[in-house]
Amino acid sequence: MGAQFYAIPDDTSRFHVDLPVRTLMAYITGVGDTAFGRHAGETALTLMAQAANAALADAGLARAEVDGLLCGYATTLPHLMLSTVFAEYYGLQPVYAHALQLGGATGCAMAMLARELVDAGRCREVLVVAGENRLSGQTRDAAIQTLAQVGHPDYEVPYGASVPAYYALLASRYMHEYPVSETDLAEFAVLMRRHAGAHPGAHLKEPISVADVLASKKIAAPLKLLDCCPISDGAVALLVSREPRAGLGVRIAGAGQAHLHQHVSSIASVSDLGARRAARSAMDEAGVGLGDIDYLGIYDSFSITLLILLEEIGIAARGAAAARLGSGDFAPAGRLPLNTHGGLLSYGHCGVAGGMAHIAEAQRQLARKAGARQAGERHCALVHGDGGVLSSHVSLVLRRDE
Amino acid sequence: MNKHAAHFWEGCAAGELRYQHCAACAALQFHARAFCLRCGGAKLEWRTAQGSGTVYALSSVARAPTDEFRALAPYVIVLVDLDEGLRMMAHGAPGLCIGDRVRAGFFVHGGRSLPRFDKS
Ligand SMILES: [Zn+2]
Numbered sequence: 337m338g339a340q341f342y343a344i345p346d347d348t349s350r351f352h353v354d355l356p357v358r359t360l361m362a363y364i365t366g367v368g369d370t371a372f373g374r375h376a377g378e379t380a381l382t383l384m385a386q387a388a389n390a391a392l393a394d395a396g397l398a399r400a401e402v403d404g405l406l407c408g409y410a411t412t413l414p415h416l417m418l419s420t421v422f423a424e425y426y427g428l429q430p431v432y433a434h435a436l437q438l439g440g441a442t443g444c445a446m447a448m449l450a451r452e453l454v455d456a457g458r459c460r461e462v463l464v465v466a467g468e469n470r471l472s473g474q475t476r477d478a479a480i481q482t483l484a485q486v487g488h489p490d491y492e493v494p495y496g497a498s499v500p501a502y503y504a505l506l507a508s509r510y511m512h513e514y515p516v517s518e519t520d521l522a523e524f525a526v527l528m529r530r531h532a533g534a535h536p537g538a539h540l541k542e543p544i545s546v547a548d549v550l551a552s553k554k555i556a557a558p559l560k561l562l563d564c565c566p567i568s569d570g571a572v573a574l575l576v577s578r579e580p581r582a583g584l585g586v587r588i589a590g591a592g593q594a595h596l597h598q599h600v601s602s603i604a605s606v607s608d609l610g611a612r613r614a615a616r617s618a619m620d621e622a623g624v625g626l627g628d629i630d631y632l633g634i635y636d637s638f639s640i641t642l643l644i645l646l647e648e649i650g651i652a653a654r655g656a657a658a659a660r661l662g663s664g665d666f667a668p669a670g671r672l673p674l675n676t677h678g679g680l681l682s683y684g685h686c687g688v689a690g691g692m693a694h695i696a697e698a699q700r701q702l703a704r705k706a707g708a709r710q711a712g713e714r715h716c717a718l719v720h721g722d723g724g725v726l727s728s729h730v731s732l733v734l735r736r737d738e
Numbered sequence: 739m740n741k742h743a744a745h746f747w748e749g750c751a752a753g754e755l756r757y758q759h760c761a762a763c764a765a766l767q768f769h770a771r772a773f774c775l776r777c778g779g780a781k782l783e784w785r786t787a788q789g790s791g792t793v794y795a796l797s798s799v800a801r802a803p804t805d806e807f808r809a810l811a812p813y814v815i816v817l818v819d820l821d822e823g824l825r826m827m828a829h830g831a832p833g834l835c836i837g838d839r840v841r842a843g844f845f846v847h848g849g850r851s852l853p854r855f856d857k858s
Contacts (some may be wrong), residue, residue: 340767340824342776490743490770492827494850496799496807497815504797505817512795512836554800554812601817601827602769 346613355395362451362588364734365577366395367696371537372570372684376472380410380418381425383467387571387689388426395575397461398428402575404459405433406446408466408688411482412473422465432459439486439723440635441593442466443572443692444730446595448591450576452550460578466688467571486724488599500564500638502600502725504556507640510606511558514647518558520658521639525562525681527661528636530667532678534709539568539684549639563639568684572692574699585737588704589716590624592617593730600725611648614729615720622733624716625726626650629733631701631711632672633694633719636679645720646674649731673711676701692722695732702736742770745784750851753844755787757824768824789842790858791820793834806848816840818855829854 368390370383384407392399405420405428415421418432432453438445443466450462487493487502510516527544544562552561576588594617596608597603618711619625632651636642646657651672661668666674677683677697680690698717700706717734739747742758749756758767762779773780787853795817802808816830818840829852834840844851 340769340775341767342765396762414789488769488827490739490746494815495815495827495829495852496802496804496810497827498799498801498803501797501799504799505795505815508797508836509795509817554798556800556815557798559797599769601825617758 346608355552360451360455360587360589361578363580364447364574364586364588364695365581366391367573367699368392368394368499368574369537369572369689369696370467370570370644371694372539372568372686372693374471375469375569378469378569379473380413380468380576381422383569383571384422384465384573385426386629387573388463389468389474391575392574395577395581396416397575399428402428402461402463403431404450404453404462405430406450406462406464407435408442408446408692409435409437409467410466411687412468412470416705428463438728438730439689440637441721441723441728441730442688443455443695444719444721444732445593446472447574447576447588447695447732448593448730451591454576462576463573464692465571465573466692469569470689471567471569472684473569474689488601492599492601493599498556500559501556503640504559505600505637506603506606506644506713506725509541510644513606515655516643516658518550519546521558521563521643522546523658523661524636524639524642525549527666527680528675528677528679531676532682535677535683538678539566540682559638559640565637565680565685565690568686568690570684570686570689572689572696574692574695580737584703586699587735587737588732589735590618590620590622590733591731592621595728598724598727603725607648608731609644609648609725609726611645611652611720611722614731615649615718618731618733619718622735624733628716629718630672631698631714631717632666632674633698633717634674635691635694635720635722636675637683637685641677641722641726644726645722649720668709668711673701673714675707676709676711680723694721695719698734702734742772746770747850749786750844750853755789755820755826755842755853756784757822758782759785765786768826775797787820787822787824791818791840791855793830793836793838793840793855794819794825796830796834796836797810798832810847816855828852831856
């Protein structure tokens with residue numbers, strides 16, 4: 337480890353106020369989304385409105401009852417005041433509103449904040465929404481601007497590093513320290529595609545094999561095209577409420593965060609990126625352990641992202657995530673169904689909403705409203721989002737009130 | 739670019755890898771700032787690394803993000819742990835492996851002198 341890394345001890349007591357385990361008053365009472373893929377002619381606002389309509393309809397709530405609004409940033413609408421732009425467009429007059437930016441962890445962070453707002457009594461009904469026409473509305477300049485924000489402008493971007501290259505660097509080191517192969521990574525891309533095949537709204541549904549992934553176009557070794565998520569248009573909305581919906585309570589029982597670095601060249605250790613700290617904090621707050629979790633929604637911008645997160649959180653031992661996949665545990669009928677909507681890798685990635693789709697799917701699984709994808713009776717989900725280069729971590733524990 | 743990082747890139751143009759040393763606590767830092775990351779001290783001195791290190795991570799980039807780098811693809815990006823105890827991103831020679839002992843050289847691309855490490 338380099339001299340410039342002043343390691344912060346892995347002590348979760350630093351990461352949350354030591355609250356007694358209690359029942360927080362925060363429920364995800366409605367979820368809504370658009371299909372992901374290409375939606376020519378739509379904008380961030382029109383997509384967000386479609387998802388918001390669907391979430392309100394799901395919750396059976398009138399628009400006028402929404403008193404809080406949290407919006408995820410949109411690269412195709414980089415407005416100073418996205419939340420109030422959306423509020424005016426959609427016809428809301430909330431008592432609390434702003435947008436939030438935490439890369440891929442934004443969706444989980446917004447759900448966490450919405451929970452704090454309704455639990456504290458500040459709001460009763462918080463609409464959490466994000467969406468954008470990232471595929472059809474993104475100019476090349478905007479793509480470069482996004483890249484420049486992810487890499488260090490002075491010490492990384494000048495080398496011609498791409499977003500996949502930052503993850504590839506992380507992958508190379510992780511695969512050096514632990515027994516993880518390119519085939520292991522490919523297995524996760526194949527699993528996500530298989531799950532997406534069961535979702536009518538998924539961006540990529542055509543089945544793929546491990547051989548297809550390994551033979552796909554080189555991007556940044558060891559990552560190939562099919563190790564990377566697509567760029568999509570789409571939107572997702574959640575309604576977070578103080579009271580459960582009649583006959584259905586899916587509670588945000590715990591939440592936790594950890595932020596240890598921003599840039600890949602400032603990562604002190606690929607074995608302590610913050611995921612475990614965030615997940616442990618969320619589970620401690622919910623009063624559950626990994627053994628209580630029976631559904632997983634884990635961020636998967638790249639195959640390596642998903643594998644590292646599963647292993648750091650402790651869902652599989654180091655180097656053993658692919659073996660656990662091979663045992664069938666992550667399939668809908670398995671012990672720990674994983675991203676049954678297909679994840680970012682195949683359901684698609686339209687920015688903040690891409691990470692929110694994991695939350696929406698987890699809520700549907702717990703509410704037993706996942707239709708053809710319903711993975712039996714699930715009670716307790718762990719959802720994890722990360723932003724940057726495994727930089728910002730936010731975990732949520734969702735529980736079904738029994 | 740911030741003025742501190744500019745000093746690093748001026749160093750590259752002169753064939754040097756420059757980093758900061760804190761006069762108060764002797765901490766080293768590679769990403770230059772106006773203050774010491776460890777103690778907050780404002781008295782930072784520039785030093786020059788002797789240029790050797792060990793490959794920590796690497797990737798061969800096939801799809802470059804800009805036209806400027808497309809001409810160079812595929813190229814190798816490395817994270818190197820300098821012997822001083824500092825980690826930096828740079829280019830690397832083809833065929834490097836993690837753990838290889840390397841030494842810094844420089845090449846000019848797009849009007850800028852970029853460090854590139856090769857086996858020592
Ligand atoms: Zn100091």
